[in-house]
Amino acid sequence: xxxxxxxxxxxxxxxxxxxxxxxxxxxxPDPIFxxxxxxxxxxxxxxxxxxxxxxxxxxxxSRDRILEGEEIEIVSEVASHSGGFxxxxxxxVPQGMELDLAPTSLLIRRGxxxxxxxxxxCRRWGSRMVGGGVIQARxxxxxxxxxxxxxxxxxxxxxxxxxxxxxxxxxxxxxxRFGGYVSRAAGVGLEFADVRPFVQGDQQRHINCxxxxxxxxxxxxxxxxxxxxxxxxxxxxxxxxxxxxVSSLDMAVRAITxxxxxxxRRRDRVGLLSIGGTVRWLLPGTGIRQLYRIVDSLMSTQLVxxxxxxxxxxxxxxxxxxxxxxxxxxxxxxxxxxSMLLDLHRRGxxxxxxxxxxxxxxxxxxxEKEQLTSRLWTLHREAIRASYRQMGLPVAKWDPGKALQxxxxxxxxxxxxxxxxxx
Amino acid sequence: xxxxxxxxAGAVAAAIALLLTLGESSSPxxxxxxxxxxxxxAGSLIRFGNLIFPCSLAALGLLALxxxxxxxxxxxxxxxxxGALLAAGELGYWSFELRAVRQxxxxxxxxxxxxxxxxxxxxSISGVAVAVFDRLTAGSS
Numbered sequence: 001x002x003x004x005x006x007x008x009x010x011x012x013x014x015x016x017x018x019x020x021x022x023x024x025x026x027x028x029p030d031p032i033f034x035x036x037x038x039x040x041x042x043x044x045x046x047x048x049x050x051x052x053x054x055x056x057x058x059x060x061x062s063r064d065r066i067l068e069g070e071e072i073e074i075v076s077e078v079a080s081h082s083g084g085f086x087x088x089x090x091x092x093v094p095q096g097m098e099l100d101l102a103p104t105s106l107l108i109r110r111g112x113x114x115x116x117x118x119x120x121x122c123r124r125w126g127s128r129m130v131g132g133g134v135i136q137a138r139x140x141x142x143x144x145x146x147x148x149x150x151x152x153x154x155x156x157x158x159x160x161x162x163x164x165x166x167x168x169x170x171x172x173x174x175x176x177r178f179g180g181y182v183s184r185a186a187g188v189g190l191e192f193a194d195v196r197p198f199v200q201g202d203q204q205r206h207i208n209c210x211x212x213x214x215x216x217x218x219x220x221x222x223x224x225x226x227x228x229x230x231x232x233x234x235x236x237x238x239x240x241x242x243x244x245x246v247s248s249l250d251m252a253v254r255a256i257t258x259x260x261x262x263x264x265r266r267r268d269r270v271g272l273l274s275i276g277g278t279v280r281w282l283l284p285g286t287g288i289r290q291l292y293r294i295v296d297s298l299m300s301t302q303l304v305x306x307x308x309x310x311x312x313x314x315x316x317x318x319x320x321x322x323x324x325x326x327x328x329x330x331x332x333x334x335x336x337x338x339s340m341l342l343d344l345h346r347r348g349x350x351x352x353x354x355x356x357x358x359x360x361x362x363x364x365x366x367x368e369k370e371q372l373t374s375r376l377w378t379l380h381r382e383a384i385r386a387s388y389r390q391m392g393l394p395v396a397k398w399d400p401g402k403a404l405q406x407x408x409x410x411x412x413x414x415x416x417x418x419x420x421x422x423x
Numbered sequence: 424x425x426x427x428x429x430x431x432a433g434a435v436a437a438a439i440a441l442l443l444t445l446g447e448s449s450s451p452x453x454x455x456x457x458x459x460x461x462x463x464x465a466g467s468l469i470r471f472g473n474l475i476f477p478c479s480l481a482a483l484g485l486l487a488l489x490x491x492x493x494x495x496x497x498x499x500x501x502x503x504x505x506g507a508l509l510a511a512g513e514l515g516y517w518s519f520e521l522r523a524v525r526q527x528x529x530x531x532x533x534x535x536x537x538x539x540x541x542x543x544x545x546x547s548i549s550g551v552a553v554a555v556f557d558r559l560t561a562g563s564s
């Protein structure tokens with residue numbers, strides 16, 4: 001515990017001393033008469049200097065798992081074993097969080113407890129330790145302040161708030177597992193496909209009575225089977241373009257969360273590939289557990305500056321199942337991610353790129369030189385985009401503040417038209 | 424709340440300057456300086472001038488002392504001036520504390536009562552001292 005003297009005690013003491021000296025110098029008591037009231041505070045401070053608080057405390061939060069933008073309540077329960085003090089809790093605000101309501105100071109009596117409550121809003125996803133700060137105990141006249149440093153003890157996980165997304169890309173091939181896509185092939189399913197003559201082995205319940213009566217031969221119904229797809233989401237952890245509170249990495253993380261949610265709702269398998277200084281992957285899987293695995297993996301993503309140039313060989317084959325739709329979210333600011341995605345495309349993977357518009361995030365050029373640089377950079381990016389499209393690699397630009405669905409719709413349109421050209 | 428407390432402190436400082444203005448001052452410069460000191464005290468509360476605030480209060484006290492020494496303000500008012508200076512100081516430093524701490528309405532009432540008690544106690548000490556001095560000087564003359 002650290003004890004501080006109030007800042008006003010020294011000026012008060014100096015005032016009284018100066019008045020005394022003046023009184024002696026002038027041989028007049030008036031300076032003392034003016035300064036005498038300040039002695040009351042000093043007398044009170046001397047009396048109260050002997051009391052020290054004996055406190056115990058426990059900090060907790062209302063929720064330890066939240067979404068970005070949600071609020072948590074921090075409660076510090078303080079018990080006092082000594083005389084009356086005014087207790088206040090100065091909360092440390094971790095990076096990415098905002099203090100909405102500071103805890104109110106309360107008077108605590110001997111042997112009683114007080115709950116100091118504050119509210120914080122999480123502005124950015126991530127895992128943080130909260131509950132740290134300083135507990136201040138002030139005496140009755142606030143002459144001495146006793147401070148106790150409180151270490152943060154509660155881990156709060158703020159999950160990224162997913163972007164709005166209604167539909168994803170339709171896969172070019174479907175896996176032979178049950179899922180949400182209706183296959184074009186005929187087989188066992190729910191959607192009616194065709195009628196054909198009965199052959200040995202057909203199930204009796206598939207017999208079409210009307211067709212059988214009309215043709216005077218047994219006919220059975222055929223159905224389109226429901227199949228699932230594999231989706232691999234690629235996160236570019238090479239670079240992060242930041243402008244104020246908007247960051248390309250944050251946007252990518254939110255988009256990946258939305259895509260994974262949408263994918264898992266359709267009972268598709270979804271995997272994650274984080275490509276940066278190191279390549280990290282999560283094998284495709286399904287279910288709510290997979291969603292938590294993906295989000296936890298995203299939250300542990302860190303940008304590490306290095307000069308490694310990983311290629312597609314660094315990715316294990318199991319992480320990219322055959323026929324999987326690969327969707328990369330990247331500002332395409334680093335040449336390494338661009339070459340890796342191109343490499344995957346050349347190897348026959350179904351790669352699509354959602355390009356986070358980095359040029360929108362950057363500040364406006366202020367002089368001619370910056371304007372020229374900005375124009376050159378924009379042209380260079382446009383050329384890269386055009387070359388990708390020429391190679392049949394779909395690229396859609398996603399501007400901050402615009403719906404992610406627009407970018408996915410553009411990708412879908414490109415994939416359909418490119419298929420027509422191929423056929 | 425912080426603004427209200429700071430405004431009260433500024434008002435008390437202005438009241439001291441007004442008291443000096445209403446007195447039979449021989450020099451208008453003293454009155455001008457008193458108002459400058461009061462405005463500086465109020466301004467330092469708004470702009471968080473931790474050093475300017477006690478200096479401006481000390482200046483205000485010094486100007487009041489000059490007026491008392493010159494006889495423009497009667498000696499019997501010194502406990503009032505001292506009490507007002509203490510009130511301005513206490514309220515000002517309380518407003519500084521409120522920058523970091525939020526108080527409940529009960530806490531505000533309690534602190535206000537404590538400040539009022541201190542001011543009354545301080546003014547009483549000064550008043551008693553003035554009375555004793557006047558009695559002694561009257562007895563000796």
